[in-house]
Amino acid sequence: MSFSMVCDTVLAQLEKIRIVPVLVLNDLDTGLKMCEVLSECGLPAAEITFRTQAAASIIKAASERFPELYLGAGTILNVADLKRAFDSGAKFAVAPGFNPTVVRAAVESHFAFAPGVCTPSEAEQAMEFGCRFLKFFPAEAAGGTKMLKSIIAPYKHLGVRFMPTGGVTTANVMEYLSVKEVVAVGGTWLGKADDIAAGNWDKIRETVKQAVALKEGK
Numbered sequence: 001m002s003f004s005m006v007c008d009t010v011l012a013q014l015e016k017i018r019i020v021p022v023l024v025l026n027d028l029d030t031g032l033k034m035c036e037v038l039s040e041c042g043l044p045a046a047e048i049t050f051r052t053q054a055a056a057s058i059i060k061a062a063s064e065r066f067p068e069l070y071l072g073a074g075t076i077l078n079v080a081d082l083k084r085a086f087d088s089g090a091k092f093a094v095a096p097g098f099n100p101t102v103v104r105a106a107v108e109s110h111f112a113f114a115p116g117v118c119t120p121s122e123a124e125q126a127m128e129f130g131c132r133f134l135k136f137f138p139a140e141a142a143g144g145t146k147m148l149k150s151i152i153a154p155y156k157h158l159g160v161r162f163m164p165t166g167g168v169t170t171a172n173v174m175e176y177l178s179v180k181e182v183v184a185v186g187g188t189w190l191g192k193a194d195d196i197a198a199g200n201w202d203k204i205r206e207t208v209k210q211a212v213a214l215k216e217g218k
């Protein structure tokens with residue numbers, strides 16, 4: 001499949017899932033536990049960030065143990081991590097910023113990739129590489145849905161889709177999801193590093209269930 005086709009496949013899946021926990025996981029056991037919680041609570045996705053050494057092994061093991069989860073790789077800052085993410089079985093990869101070297105490698109290897117953008121100039125550079133799936137990061141700090149809608153306006157006819165991340169919470173998630181070009185949102189509020197480290201699984205379950213209820217309109 002071409003790069004644009006693999007991105008379309010991911011967009012179709014994320015469009016159903018709508019809310020993607022962004023996770024920083026320090027070790028395999030904790031990662032698997034967090035994935036188990038997501039699976040139990042009916043939120044079947046996660047972006048496992050490559051901010052820790054454990055990311056690739058968690059994606060590999062969790063993909064086998066929880067095949068119902070749609071797992072992507074986050075914080076892909078270089079080509080080596082892009083390759084590790086691909087080899088781990090990640091369905092897609094994202095980054096906080098637009099790095100042409102990484103985008104080129106993703107396009108060449110037909111690996112669905114969303115670079116991070118928060119200006120029209122970055123969006124145009126990413127689109128020149130064929131990207132139609134973009135992160136909007138850091139969403140709230142960059143101006144929230146008001147800024148996002150302004151960025152989208154001139155590119156609507158090109159079918160570009162966004163995954164806002166950064167400052168998304170239960171309080172504003174539905175505002176983002178109401179923007180037609182938003183395929184899904186991402187956020188760490190669904191599995192905060194401190195709660196994961198402290199093993200506050202009941203608290204995490206509650207937050208995840210609340211997000212599931214919100215997106216289902218309950």
Ligand SMILES: O=C[C@H](O)COP(=O)(O)O
Pocket residue numbers: 022165166167168186187188189
């Ligand atoms: O580090 C930033 C995360 O990728 C997303 O931001 P967040 O913590 O505001 O959800």
Ligand SMILES: CC(=O)C(=O)O
Pocket residue numbers: 022049073074075076094095096135137165186
């Ligand atoms: C910010 C984000 O989504 C990432 O670290 O990939």
